[in-house]
Structure formats: structure tokens, C-alpha cells
Amino acid sequence: xCGIVAYSGSRNALPVLxxxxxxxxxxxxxxSGIALNDNGQITIRKRQGKxxxxxxxxxxDSTLEQATCGIAHTRxxxxxxxxxxxxxxxxxxxxxxxxxHNGIIENHRSLREKLTAAGYVFCSETDTEVLAHLVDLxxxxxLIDAVISALREVEGTFGIAAMSRHEPGVLVxxxxxxxxxxxxGREETIIASDASAIIKHTRQAIYLDDNDIALIQGNDVxxxxxxxxxxxxxxxxxxxxxNAAKKGGYEHYMLKEIFEQPEAIRNTLRGRLDRNRGxxxxxxxxxxxxxxxxxxxxxxxxxxxxxxxxxxxxxxxxDFAGVLAEVEQAAxxxxxxxxxxxxxxxxxxxxxxxxxxxxxxxxxxxxxxALVSGLVNTVGSTIARETxxxxxxxxxxxxxxxxxxxxxxxxxxxxMMALKFARSRRMSRDAGCRFVEEIEAIPSLVEQVLxxxxxxxxxxxxxxEQSSAFFxxxxxxxxxxxxxxxxxxxxxxxxxxxxxxxxxxxxPIALLDENVPVIALCNEGPGKDKTxxxxxxxxxxxxxxxxxxxxxxxxxxxxxxxxxxxxxSPPHTSVIPSTVALQLLSYHIAxxxxxxxxxxxxxxxxxxxx
Ligand code: AGP
Numbered sequence: 348x349c350g351i352v353a354y355s356g357s358r359n360a361l362p363v364l365x366x367x368x369x370x371x372x373x374x375x376x377x378x379s380g381i382a383l384n385d386n387g388q389i390t391i392r393k394r395q396g397k398x399x400x401x402x403x404x405x406x407x408d409s410t411l412e413q414a415t416c417g418i419a420h421t422r423x424x425x426x427x428x429x430x431x432x433x434x435x436x437x438x439x440x441x442x443x444x445x446x447x448h449n450g451i452i453e454n455h456r457s458l459r460e461k462l463t464a465a466g467y468v469f470c471s472e473t474d475t476e477v478l479a480h481l482v483d484l485x486x487x488x489x490l491i492d493a494v495i496s497a498l499r500e501v502e503g504t505f506g507i508a509a510m511s512r513h514e515p516g517v518l519v520x521x522x523x524x525x526x527x528x529x530x531x532g533r534e535e536t537i538i539a540s541d542a543s544a545i546i547k548h549t550r551q552a553i554y555l556d557d558n559d560i561a562l563i564q565g566n567d568v569x570x571x572x573x574x575x576x577x578x579x580x581x582x583x584x585x586x587x588x589x590n591a592a593k594k595g596g597y598e599h600y601m602l603k604e605i606f607e608q609p610e611a612i613r614n615t616l617r618g619r620l621d622r623n624r625g626x627x628x629x630x631x632x633x634x635x636x637x638x639x640x641x642x643x644x645x646x647x648x649x650x651x652x653x654x655x656x657x658x659x660x661x662x663x664x665x666d667f668a669g670v671l672a673e674v675e676q677a678a679x680x681x682x683x684x685x686x687x688x689x690x691x692x693x694x695x696x697x698x699x700x701x702x703x704x705x706x707x708x709x710x711x712x713x714x715x716x717a718l719v720s721g722l723v724n725t726v727g728s729t730i731a732r733e734t735x736x737x738x739x740x741x742x743x744x745x746x747x748x749x750x751x752x753x754x755x756x757x758x759x760x761x762x763m764m765a766l767k768f769a770r771s772r773r774m775s776r777d778a779g780c781r782f783v784e785e786i787e788a789i790p791s792l793v794e795q796v797l798x799x800x801x802x803x804x805x806x807x808x809x810x811x812e813q814s815s816a817f818f819x820x821x822x823x824x825x826x827x828x829x830x831x832x833x834x835x836x837x838x839x840x841x842x843x844x845x846x847x848x849x850x851x852x853x854x855p856i857a858l859l860d861e862n863v864p865v866i867a868l869c870n871e872g873p874g875k876d877k878t879x880x881x882x883x884x885x886x887x888x889x890x891x892x893x894x895x896x897x898x899x900x901x902x903x904x905x906x907x908x909x910x911x912x913x914x915x916s917p918p919h920t921s922v923i924p925s926t927v928a929l930q931l932l933s934y935h936i937a938x939x940x941x942x943x944x945x946x947x948x949x950x951x952x953x954x955x956x957x
Pocket of ligand 1 (some may be wrong): 650651652653696697698699700701705748749750751769837928951953954
């Protein structure tokens, strides 16, 4: 995820900026840069790669050591691959101003056309450069006025810091959907996307609200609302431990990324749902409605969590679009000489975009003449490049080895794909509009589960000692059982198996006794009553059963030994809040066991070997 640092004060800005970037490295990035305002001279230095490489490049440049005002950025590529040209800061106009930005500008294409027509020349593929030139276009005197005018034209999210050579020492910062915190010093202000970059200098902080814009010079801070007058925001004390500060206030990347899911899913959905036409706008698929209507089959390949997400996609695409859909382990695909037709769309799901088995499956599908699409989180990754078409997750970098937000964002994209395929066939506009509303409701469903964190931690205490567990579910909740078992296995080392609830009696039930708990997906929906029947079968063998239940379902709660409540939602979207509940359950069990959640034994974040 991108990171911002900015400084205005009496000290040299450069070491503060670079030190701040180092503190933000944990967020994941692929390029970095700084801009300094040295008494009316704006200098920008940026490059692809690590902050250490930027520092080496600057070491030899002593001219940069005088400036007392500057901005800096670590970029995680969304629009345009990770290159030096696409790195931030970006210059506005002919270099009179510089700007860094976190977030996604949805109307960047139309703004780019407008600016090009106005004579602006672009040197990057980013939406951020569009904003920099837009501010320049509006710059008639004061920087803050130009920024306000520009942001009024922007649709999407931003956290920005900007400066102009005409106003030495002055910074303008603003936020909508992407955090900005102001660190208040004695003669200085340090601005950052999170407190990790600030607490070395001060623990007095102001957190901007959405649509706040601040004018900063030294320790002088004036905050106003974008569309109204001055506002005052409370000053708070940052109480992060130094270890937590390395991960945005969380003890582990996994917990940080679990709690990022509402924002990550919003970023995944942003600009991709059309409420009026009841459809999904997945332009990256590069397939017309006519081509979609002629697809014979969707074949989904992936590994691990990505394959589990693919199984949800299979259910949703067949359920809503009536298109044949199948999921296959990527590792099997290329070795079994699969039947693949030109009318097949092969969707390769991969967070990293570098998984060897999935990449090999992509190449096999290409060789067999199928249409191939990626569903990838990492921009510019090998799978993204070799599929040539697809949908980026926009989930932000996933650092934790245990995949969490990637799964929920992958499922969100697959639901949008099911909608798009369905609307190219028999789904009506009204049904499409209902589906759009259901998908847009997902982030708030996740927020409601995250509010249960403390309760889930208490439930976890009763499952720490187990050496084995079963996860069971039906329908859309069967892939949730698989994913829940995978999460528990990989971070707590408890042997766990995900099973279709009906399958237990075909053998695995022989393993049940008082030492083997069962986690059952008992959400309201078509399979609930049968699953409660399976729960009773497990309890008859003395297994303790923890159920995921729908808010208010007293019948299910009464039938279970323990329960975790999730908000009511249709079966196809209940996958996501239910999975988040199991992510937290696994996290707390592993935490209580003292496991190495950050570095689970034997595991790698991206399996780039067969
Ligand atoms: C998930 O928690 C695991 N880390 C693993 O199963 C992962 O999902 C799998 O290796 C696929 O990775 P990818 O999505 O980057 O291709």
C-alpha cells in the first residue's frame, strides 16, 4: 500500500523524509521518491526499487541538504507498472509544483483528456500525474485554492501532500478515503499516511477526516473542510508500541490485513459497479457482452486460498449466469492434458501473480487456444502480463503469508464477474440492480464481523488445545470450510480439514471424538437445516461444535456448543463475513498458542517453484 511522508519545519527535511519512508516500508511498495522545496526551487528524485536504493542515489547529491520543506512517497503500483516514471512525486505543469497521492482517481481518464487538450504533456501512466497537472491548471495564486478547485473535480479516493515553488515552506494536504495524520512538533509538522513515520518525532497527532484539507507551514496548521470553512480536529496521543508501529499499530501483518478488508474490498469494487444498469464494469476483461454471451465455459485455476476463492466463483457463475464453470488445481491442469476449447475462458487467480503452478496453467491454456484472463493483485506481475487481460484486485499489498484480504477481494471480483456474465445473458436489469446492492453491502458486513473481534478471541480460548479439527459447510459455504481449515492449519499448525457437511458420514466421522472439534457453517440459507443435522451427528460422537450463525438465529445457537454471529446476507455474499470470522478465529488460536504468525514454518508468501 502506498505511503506518504511530508515535512515543514526548521530542520533539514531530507533525513526526516527518508527516515519516514523506511518506517512505511512494511506497507509494501515497489518504488519511492522525494521532492524538496529549497526556497523556491522544487527538486524531485525518485526511482523504482527499494528506499535504500533511493538513499544511495541521494547520498551523492549534497545540494539537497538545505531544504526544510518536502514530500515523499512509497508507491504500490495500481495504475501503470512499477517504473521510475510512474513513481511519485509527480510534477504539475512545468515543475512549479509537486504532489504525492495515495488512493484511486476513478475519473482520471476523462481528466487526462481534458488536460491533454489544454496542452499538458504526460510522462507517466498514473492517475496521480493527472491530479498534479489539474492542480497546476487551477493554480492562479495560492496553492490551497488550486488544490481545492482540483479536488472538486476528482471522483475517487485520495490522501495527498502538495507544495509549490512559489510558497516555500508551505504544504497542502488533504484526504478522502486514504488516511493522513499530522504529527505536531515544536517548530515543525510531520505528515504521514500512518503514525509509524511520525512517532520518532512526536506522539501528538491530528487525524484528518474525509474531505479535510490542511495548510501547513512549520508548526502552523489550519484545517478546513473542502466544501466549507475552517474546522477543528482533536489532537490525540499516539500510544503505539515500537513493534506495533512497524505494522500500522497491529502486532501482526495478518491482523492488520484482516482489519483492512472493508477498505480493501471498497477499493476492489470502486468504479466497477453500475447501479443504474445493474451491471459490473470489468473493462480489463476486454470481452464485449457479445463475446461474453458466447462463452461456453469458465475454467478457474489457482492454488491454495486462490483456488478456494475460485470455488465460490464457480458456484456464483453457474448460479447466476448459467454458464458452465469449473475450478481446477493449477498444479494438475498442465499435466492431465485437459480438454480446453477456444470458447473457454480460463481465469487464473493469484494474489502474487507469480505462483509457478498457476503460471504454468496459464501457459497451457494459452497453448490450447483458450481465452485467458488474470485475477491478480500485484500489478505488472508475470501472470498479469502473460494473460494480457484481467481484473486487478486493488487490495493493496498482502504481506502476511496467510492470505486474508486477497481471498475476500478475489471473491468480490468473482461475484462481479458472475454479474457481468449473467447480464450478458438472462439476468434482468432489476435483478442486476439487486445484485449490485448485495455486492456493495459486503464491506459493511465485514465491519460488523470485525466488531466481534474480542468475542471471537474469547471463543478461540476453548479451541487452543486441540490437535485436530474439521470445518464443514454446504453450498457457497463449502469453500468457506476449506478456507477456514487452511487458515487454521497454516498459522496454528493444528491439523484441520475442510469437508462438505454431507461428506463426514462417508468416512471422516470415524475420527470424531471429544478431542476433535467441528466448526460448522450454519448460516441462514438453503443448507442450514441439513447442516444442523450434521452438527447433531458430530455431537453424538462427543465432538464440540462451534457454529457460524446468522444474527438472531436462536434455533442454531441453541443447537451449538459455541457460536460466532455474522450479519444476515444472501448465501453468495455470506461467504465473505463468514470467512472473516474464521480468519479471526484462526488468528486468535495461533496467537494464544504463541505461534509464529508472521513467519509460519515451511511456508513462503509466493510459491514460485513447482
Ligand atoms: C494462503 O493463505 C496461502 N498463503 C497459499 O495457499 C496461497 O494462497 C497460494 O500459495 C496461492 O498464492 P497466490 O494467490 O499468490 O497465487
